[in-house]
Amino acid sequence: VDAVMLAKAQAKLDKKTKPLGSLGRLEEFARRFVAITGDLQPDTAKKIVFTFAGDHGVVEEGVSAFPKEVTPQMVFNFLRGGAGVNVLARHTGAEVRVVDVGVDFDFEPTPGLIIDKVAKGTRNFAKGPAMSREEAIAAIEVGIGLANRAKAEGVAMLGTGEMGIGNTTPSSAIIAAISGKTVKEVTHRGTGINDAALSHKIRVIEQGLAVNKPDPRDPLDVLAKVGGLEIAAIAGLVLGAAANRQPVVIDGFISTAGALIASELNPHVKEYIFAAHESVEIGHRFMLDRIGAEPILDLKLRLGEGTGAALAMGLIEAGVKILKEMATFEEAGVAEGEY
Amino acid sequence: VDAVMLAKAQAKLDKKTKPLGSLGRLEEFARRFVAITGDLQPDTAKKIVFTFAGDHGVVEEGVSAFPKEVTPQMVFNFLRGGAGVNVLARHTGAEVRVVDVGVDFDFEPTPGLIIDKVAKGTRNFAKGPAMSREEAIAAIEVGIGLANRAKAEGVAMLGTGEMGIGNTTPSSAIIAAISGKTVKEVTHRGTGINDAALSHKIRVIEQGLAVNKPDPRDPLDVLAKVGGLEIAAIAGLVLGAAANRQPVVIDGFISTAGALIASELNPHVKEYIFAAHESVEIGHRFMLDRIGAEPILDLKLRLGEGTGAALAMGLIEAGVKILKEMATFEEAGVAEGEY
Numbered sequence: 001v002d003a004v005m006l007a008k009a010q011a012k013l014d015k016k017t018k019p020l021g022s023l024g025r026l027e028e029f030a031r032r033f034v035a036i037t038g039d040l041q042p043d044t045a046k047k048i049v050f051t052f053a054g055d056h057g058v059v060e061e062g063v064s065a066f067p068k069e070v071t072p073q074m075v076f077n078f079l080r081g082g083a084g085v086n087v088l089a090r091h092t093g094a095e096v097r098v099v100d101v102g103v104d105f106d107f108e109p110t111p112g113l114i115i116d117k118v119a120k121g122t123r124n125f126a127k128g129p130a131m132s133r134e135e136a137i138a139a140i141e142v143g144i145g146l147a148n149r150a151k152a153e154g155v156a157m158l159g160t161g162e163m164g165i166g167n168t169t170p171s172s173a174i175i176a177a178i179s180g181k182t183v184k185e186v187t188h189r190g191t192g193i194n195d196a197a198l199s200h201k202i203r204v205i206e207q208g209l210a211v212n213k214p215d216p217r218d219p220l221d222v223l224a225k226v227g228g229l230e231i232a233a234i235a236g237l238v239l240g241a242a243a244n245r246q247p248v249v250i251d252g253f254i255s256t257a258g259a260l261i262a263s264e265l266n267p268h269v270k271e272y273i274f275a276a277h278e279s280v281e282i283g284h285r286f287m288l289d290r291i292g293a294e295p296i297l298d299l300k301l302r303l304g305e306g307t308g309a310a311l312a313m314g315l316i317e318a319g320v321k322i323l324k325e326m327a328t329f330e331e332a333g334v335a336e337g338e339y
Numbered sequence: 340v341d342a343v344m345l346a347k348a349q350a351k352l353d354k355k356t357k358p359l360g361s362l363g364r365l366e367e368f369a370r371r372f373v374a375i376t377g378d379l380q381p382d383t384a385k386k387i388v389f390t391f392a393g394d395h396g397v398v399e400e401g402v403s404a405f406p407k408e409v410t411p412q413m414v415f416n417f418l419r420g421g422a423g424v425n426v427l428a429r430h431t432g433a434e435v436r437v438v439d440v441g442v443d444f445d446f447e448p449t450p451g452l453i454i455d456k457v458a459k460g461t462r463n464f465a466k467g468p469a470m471s472r473e474e475a476i477a478a479i480e481v482g483i484g485l486a487n488r489a490k491a492e493g494v495a496m497l498g499t500g501e502m503g504i505g506n507t508t509p510s511s512a513i514i515a516a517i518s519g520k521t522v523k524e525v526t527h528r529g530t531g532i533n534d535a536a537l538s539h540k541i542r543v544i545e546q547g548l549a550v551n552k553p554d555p556r557d558p559l560d561v562l563a564k565v566g567g568l569e570i571a572a573i574a575g576l577v578l579g580a581a582a583n584r585q586p587v588v589i590d591g592f593i594s595t596a597g598a599l600i601a602s603e604l605n606p607h608v609k610e611y612i613f614a615a616h617e618s619v620e621i622g623h624r625f626m627l628d629r630i631g632a633e634p635i636l637d638l639k640l641r642l643g644e645g646t647g648a649a650l651a652m653g654l655i656e657a658g659v660k661i662l663k664e665m666a667t668f669e670e671a672g673v674a675e676g677e678y
Contacts, residue, residue, distance in 0.1 A: 016423075017413065017416055017421065017422055017423075018422075018423055018642050019404065019405075019530035019531045019641070019642065020531060021531075022530065022531070022640070022641045022642040023423060023638075023640060023642055023646070024619070024638050024639025024640045024641065025638040025639050025640075026638060026640070064676075065358070065676035066358075066674065066675075066676040067674055069674055070673055070674050070676075073671065073672060073673040073674060074356065074671075074673060076671070076672070077356055077666055077671040077673060080666070080671070082356065082664075082665060082666025082670065082671050083356055083357075083665065083666065083671075084355075084356075084357055084362060084661060084665055086664075087657075087660050087661055087664045087665050088657055088660075088661070090660075090664075091653075091656070091657045091660055092653075092657075191358035191361065191676060192358045192359060192360075192361070192676065280363070296638075297636070297654075298637065299362075299363050299364040299365060299635075299654070300363025300364050301361070301362060301363045301364075301365070302358070302361045302363065303357050303358065303361040303362055307362070311654065311657060314430075314431075314653060315638070315650065317430070318426075318427055318430045318431075318650060321426050321427075321429075321430055322423060322426055322427070325421075325425075325426045325429075326421060326422065326423055326426050327416055327419070327421025327422065331421065332412070332413075332415070332416040332419070332421050332422075333412060333415070334409055334412040334413060334416060335405065335406055335408055335409050335412065336405075337403075337404035337405040337409075337530055337531065
């Protein structure tokens with residue numbers, strides 16, 4: 001991003017009626033938003049959370065507390081506006097766009113649903129690759145295409161989210177593959193499995209890594225062999241947003257796995273990423289450090305869908321409004337402090 | 340608060356289309372809001388941040404980076420809508436009410452300004468008591484009166500804020516008096532003073548405590564001798580909100596000193612308090628622990644005014660909307676998980 005714009009934004013913030021730097025991270029959000037967009041008076045009105053849905057063959061190994069049928073059931077819940085992400089996006093004035101990039105269900109064309117299906121779910125990565133390299137690229141291209149369409153529509157800020165029963169399992173597999181950490185160090189309870197199920201989940205991921213041998217220096221290889229279609233689409237949305245100079249707010253654990261793939265493919269994208277929140281899932285911190293992102297919220301969320309992204313967008317927008325709407329010392333006739 | 344209502348709220352949350360507990364602190368906010376108000380479908384629309392303004396005689400000791408004249412100047416900035424709290428309250432849909440409880444300036448009656456002046460600032464506590472006990476009580480009653488008026492108007496949630504050049508100094512004095520910690524352990528840079536000024540500020544507070552000998556078992560004595568008029572009014576607002584079963588969101592360091600006085604006077608008020616954010620000021624953590632409140636945000640804010648309270652209100656409201664607006668598993672036809 002543009003260092004001159006960063007400095008210009010901070011200079012403008014420093015004239016506002018407040019002690020220097022006293023609005024902390026709100027000032028950081030404003031500064032980065034300006035540097036990303038190249039606009040000292042950036043618009044924030046139009047915000048979209050993309051909730052990518054996909055299924056996972058590895059669910060047949062019993063890694064999740066929920067049956068696979070919940071993925072399409074939740075897609076219908078999103079379309080009716082009844083899910084957590086709908087409630088929180090309405091609250092912060094964001095639109096939710098639901099994208100079927102890989103659900104194992106044939107949806108009828110429905111308003112609000114983008115059907116861009118690459119496959120009817122991934123294959124079971126405990127037994128072989130989850131996707132072909134071509135499928136992984138196609139799913140990335142779905143995300144890039146949506147970012148481009150959003151840019152053309154004048155959207156100010158993009159958010160990521162996902163729905164896919166079992167998708168903490170490929171996320172942990174991606175982290176283990178890229179970090180070289182043990183599976184145990186980066187695998188947690190997902191939606192709420194017990195100790196025995198957690199041990200089983202760890203063994204399934206270990207098996208998947210042993211069977212597929214993903215190459216950590218080749219992020220596409222990791223994504224294809226042990227990732228997911230919605231994770232690939234998130235990586236694509238991040239790549240597209242960065243190419244278009246748009247801020248992109250990544251949700252929790254699974255979205256961060258997608259953003260990690262994007263930033264391994266092209267480290268420049270890191271500058272366009274806002275991390276919505278600290279996830280309860282272990283392994284999240286490694287990814288955030290690798291991406292260089294400091295989470296905005298810590299509300300112990302572990303739902304996904306884009307819920308954290310929807311909330312964080314509201315706080316980023318608040319920071320931009322500080323830049324745009326606050327009076328300066330001169331305008332307000334307020335004496336400046338002596339530091 | 341009502342334990343039965345807490346349980347009822349959680350039972351309602353547990354039927355929503357999400358893994359149990361997966362919305363973390365948003366669920367806590369909803370649960371507590373229900374228990375405080377006694378309403379399973381609580382309204383959150385009407386929110387007010389009260390920004391209490393007062394001056395401090397101790398400023399003549401040179402404890403602040405800003406001159407005392409900034410207090411009335413900032414009051415005019417609030418009334419014109421140009422200050423940080425105005426921007427953030429507009430963003431989250433809260434109203435700002437500015438209260439002159441102790442500014443050393445004669446305001447003309449102005450729309451949006453509540454003139455409830457107890458004195459034209461406190462006296463210099465480095466040389467004697469900041470207030471008489473009667474003045475401290477009168478300022479507390481200002482806050483109680485405003486909480487009662489808000490209750491009558493059907494306000495759903497109250498927030499605290501303040502403006503008073505020099506007011507981190509009495510706040511640190513209050514903490515030192517109540518905690519028994521050294522002044523150095525609970526005194527920080529306020530709006531941004533340098534090392535030499537910080538050492539001086541610490542000496543001034545030490546002198547004030549030595550001169551006044553506030554009794555830690557008598558919170559009113561501490562408040563009157565080394566506190567402030569706006570801090571007293573905040574204590575009153577917290578007491579009034581709790582008595583009226585209304586949630587009250589306390590802002591940062593100075594507001595928390597007010598809430599600490601309230602909770603030392605009546606420990607029951609703790610259950611009605613939401614702590615908006617982790618302040619950069621040292622000493623804040625002691626107060627939060629004593630009140631038993633876990634801050635909602637950590638955005639490195641140190642402006643005051645009610646800026647953090649305005650933002651946190653938006654997140655608390657988000658939690659209540661989860662309770663009210665999310666679909667249940669039954670409504671959405673979604674299969675529940677097996678835990």
